[in-house]
Amino acid sequence: EPEVTQTPSHQVTQMGQEVILRCVPISNHLYFYWYRQILGQKVEFLVSFYNNEISEKSEIFDDQFSVERPDGSNFTLKIRSTKLEDSAMYFCASSGRDRGHTIYFGEGSWLTVV
């Protein structure tokens, strides 16, 4: 069964460093997302991406964050200068043409900022 894959599964980084989280969405999907979950809290929407541009972003997704689809398969989330409060599990997700109806999540990348 097709799945969303994410790398790395776990990354530890120093405060102020740049981090890139990578994702390979399901191959025939058109819409891509990043969500995050701080330990013990709800899953929160960060950004949605369609047709090579951001279609919606949350208040969390400030200028420190950016997304990119550098080729036909990868989808990345970059955090330019990490802060302690960026420590969280980051989930990539994708959906097909019926977006908003069926969204599939990856296993997550656990980011620890020290």
Next chain:
Amino acid sequence: TQLLEQSPQFLSIQEGENLTVYCNSSSVFSSLQWYRQEPGEGPVLLVTVVTGGEVKKLKRLTFQFGDARKDSSLHITAAQPGDTGLYLCAGAPSSNTGKLIFGQGTTLQVKP
């Protein structure tokens, strides 16, 4: 801000019992999805409900979307220890966006 409230937050039952988890909001959602999440892993999709009043069954799990598309429920019949886990509901405020609003989750423990 749209919110989804799940209840109960924690539920501990004996094997064989039935249970219902509720997901409520004052807002209308175009669709609602139920996920199950294991510790340290991503949410795994169980079902998507789209039409008000819709009922979907997945083996011993029955999902219902409220007529007004503001609430949903998950009913498990004859719970088994393998059902233990975190159940999440997530609503899509719009059919034009993939943004999901998540509930805080219901942690279910089924004791043998």
